[in-house]
Every structure is written in C-alpha cells, then in structure tokens.
Amino acid sequence: MTMGNTLSESNLEVLIDATRIASRIRELGEQISNDYRARTPHLVGVLMGAWVFMADLIRNLSIEVTVDFLGIQSYLGGTTSSGEVKITKDLDASIAGRDVLVVEDILDTGRTYQYLQGVLAAHQPNSVKLVALLDKTARRVVPVQADYVGFPIPDVFVVGYGLDYNQQFRRLPEVRILDNMKHL
Ligand code: IMP
Ligand code: MG
Numbered sequence: 001m002t003m004g005n006t007l008s009e010s011n012l013e014v015l016i017d018a019t020r021i022a023s024r025i026r027e028l029g030e031q032i033s034n035d036y037r038a039r040t041p042h043l044v045g046v047l048m049g050a051w052v053f054m055a056d057l058i059r060n061l062s063i064e065v066t067v068d069f070l071g072i073q074s075y076l077g078g079t080t081s082s083g084e085v086k087i088t089k090d091l092d093a094s095i096a097g098r099d100v101l102v103v104e105d106i107l108d109t110g111r112t113y114q115y116l117q118g119v120l121a122a123h124q125p126n127s128v129k130l131v132a133l134l135d136k137t138a139r140r141v142v143p144v145q146a147d148y149v150g151f152p153i154p155d156v157f158v159v160g161y162g163l164d165y166n167q168q169f170r171r172l173p174e175v176r177i178l179d180n181m182k183h184l
Contacts, residue, residue: 009169012176015158016151021133021174022056024150028131029060032101032148040064042098044120046112047071047089049105052162052170053133053150057103065101068093074112085115091123100125105163106134110144117144134158134175151175 032041043065045054051069058065071089100120107113113130120128131148138155157179159165160172169176 007165007168007178009160009172009176012159012169012178014174015153015156015177016161016175018161018173021150021161025053025056025133026060028148028150029057029062032057032131033062036063036099036101039099040066041101042093042095042125043067043101043103044091044095045069045103046105046116048170049162049164050103050133053105054103057131066093066098068095070116072112072116085112087119095120095123095125098125100128102128102130104130104132104146105161106136106158107132107144107146107149108136108139110140110142113144113146114142133161134163 040063043054043058045051045067047069054067058067068091069089070091071087073086073088074084102113102116102120104113107130117128129147132146133150135146135149135152136155137152156177157165158175159169159178160174160176162170163175164170165178169178
C-alpha cells in the first residue's frame with residue numbers, strides 16, 4: 001500500500017461510491033426538510049472534515065437554513081484519537097434560541113460530539129441535533145449518537161469526500177478505506 005512516503009488512491013478500496021453518497025444525501029435532505037419544516041435550522045459544520053458533506057447537504061434541503069462553522073481538532077495527525085479536543089475556530093453567530101443541527105463527517109469515539117454538546121448547550125440553543133455522514137458505531141467510547149446517519153460503517157479508517165489522512169485525500173469524490181488493519 002505504501003510507496004516510500006506516498007499513498008496513492010488507486011490502492012485504496014472504495015467503500016462508498018459517489019453515486020451512493022449523492023442518493024443518500026438526497027434522502028437525508030428530504031428527511032431533515034420534513035422534520036424542520038416551518039423552522040429555519042442553524043447548521044453548524046465541524047471543520048475540517050464536514051464541509052464537503054455540508055455543501056452537498058444544504059443543496060438538498062427545501063427549507064431555509066443559516067450556516068456557521070466550528071473548527072475542532074481532535075486528531076493531531078495519524079489515525080488515532082488523542083482524546084483531546086481543541087477549538088480552532090469559534091462560531092461567528094449566536095445560537096441562542098436556535099435549532100442547531102451539527103454537521104459532522106464521521107462519528108467515531110463520540111468524544112468530539114460529546115464535548116461539542118457541552119459547548120453548544122452553554123449558549124442556550126432551542127435544540128441541538130447531529131447529522132453525521134458516517135458512523136463507526138463499534139468505536140464508540142462515550143454514549144452519544146447521531147440523529148441522522150448517512151452510512152454506518154465498520155471499524156476502518158476512511159478518507160475522501162472531505163475526510164483526510166494528514167490532509168491527504170479530502171478531494172476524492174468517494175469514501176475509500178485507508179487502513180483496514182484497525183487503527184495505526
Ligand atoms: P470522535 O471524537 O472520535 O468521534 O472523532 C470524530 C472525528 O475524528 C471526525 O470528525 C473526524 O475528523 C475524525 N475521524 C474519525 N474517524 C476517521 C476516519 O476514519 N477518517 C478520517 N477522520 C476520522
Ligand atoms: Mg472532524
């Protein structure tokens with residue numbers, strides 16, 4: 001799989017292709033539009049991984065939304081969670097009284113979202129829900145769950161569609177498996 005220090009995507013098995021991603025996001029868009037009808041949810045994308053998903057998700061919504069981003073660093077390189085979560089970009093707009101829908105690329109141990117729930121609750125939103133494109137349920141170490149899940153996936157490290165390995169592979173239009181030998 002490795003050639004010196006470079007990894008090539010042609011060696012990485014496709015887990016979810018672009019067509020399946022697009023059709024699942026259409027379904028999520030319909031479901032979210034229906035659940036939030038007559039409301040204007042405030043979508044909070046968790047950087048960096050979630051922005052590709054969020055860009056496609058909002059174009060599949062039939063309700064008005066407002067958006068913001070929160071920068072979070074939970075992986076300081078590599079594929080193993082440090083357990084440490086750090087805010088690298090704060091919210092720009094107030095979420096007081098808002099129906100916040102957090103947009104995540106992937107729910108893994110759950111530590112990031114658990115931490116976020118505390119941070120967001122302190123600003124008195126009306127509600128907080130989570131939509132995660134991917135969910136590695138087998139990896140959960142804290143009891144949190146997503147309200148909307150694109151795809152449950154097995155315990156493999158994935159890249160593409162916004163998800164990276166040391167900033168590599170975000171540009172891939174599909175989700176590929178970087179490592180199926182558990183976490184490095
Ligand atoms: P958690 O705090 O363990 O739930 O981690 C969530 C964050 O870890 C995600 O938002 C991703 O940024 C990152 N992450 C977890 N698993 C993967 C993966 O398989 N590929 C890329 N990033 C991942
Ligand atoms: Mg992330």
